[in-house]
Amino acid sequence: MKEKTYLDNVHRLRALNFFSRLDEHILEEFRKNCVVCSISVGETVFLEGDESSGIYFIESGKVEISKRGVPIAILEAGDYFGEMSVVIEDEQTRSATAHALDDLVLFKIDLGFIKNYFVGERSPLYDLILTYNTRLKKHNEKVVDQYLSLQKNYLALGETNRQLLKTEKLASIGTLTAGIAHEINNPLTIILGYTDLLLKDPDLELTGNPLFQKGIRYIDKAAGAIERIVRDIKNYVRMNPDEIIKINLNNTIQSTLDIVSYLYRKNKITLNTSFTSRKIEIMGNPGSLQQVIMNLLSNAKDALEEIEEKEKIITVGTDVEEDMAVLIVEDNGCGIPPEKIDHIFEPFFTTKGINRGTGLGLDIIKKIVENMKGNIQVKSNRKEGAAFRITIPLA
Structure with a gap:
């Protein structure tokens, strides 16, 4: 902050509404006691709790007034601030913080000088101002308290939502444990079997032996299967939703199906x-996209549990319509009741029984799709099942 010891002429003061009606000799006294302050953008004029020393009048620029870190006012040229230290006798410290939003030119009038002119002996008007100030301070405190409480609740809600996302994902991972174990165990059995054969056969000539070559090919294929499954699982559990990359939609769907295929075959689905046939690429987070597919498949699987008299089928399809990628997941299950279909994307709403779901799966799906600038819709028939249709912009 740069200060001059005096103001060069009264015309700059009179241009401010506060001084426009003062007599010339009074205005001259103010000029003699006026300090010009030049403050750069980003600087602080004074802090809440600082000792009060005078009133500031804004000739140019903008000032933000905040209380406990909460902005409560923005003042512009012609406005003034710090006046409570003048009209209220016991206001010895600043009740708020003043911060420069622009390069500022301020006129600072000393506290002692201005009190001689505008306070003097107490009057009904002064008592009225005192009462108004007391009420205003209480109101400001209440507003600031409410704002800070809302801010705290908002941050807590955001953290809760992140935890729910993790919980939903971990729950779906739990249902896949048996299938993952089975899928990994099959190629491992092949590897161990042929390795044991190659190691224990004393008569086996390795070079040029067809059995050796066949065994090596099986081992290579089985090891590749393990690598693919592990990679798919790692992509699914990846908890970094801020990582946005170009995704091959068909490949991502197929890798998700590879993870769950055993569980669905086991349930005769x-x-x-x-x-x-077109290559479809979209921008998004691979783990989040797999979560969308996984949750839709899980919902379809649940809808098929009541089906006994016909084959249980889930169909996953893709297409391109103009500049949008299309993903469709449909089943021939029990469908969604008409009175509930408008509510299925609402948080904590579920058509499943008690202890069968959190009611967050479709809400999470909707949020992920919308974050990818996409849209999700559903059609359902009680006799033909349900179909979820997602559209996402092409990369």
């Missing part, structure tokens, strides 16, 4: 695919 047929997984069909109908992928467009």
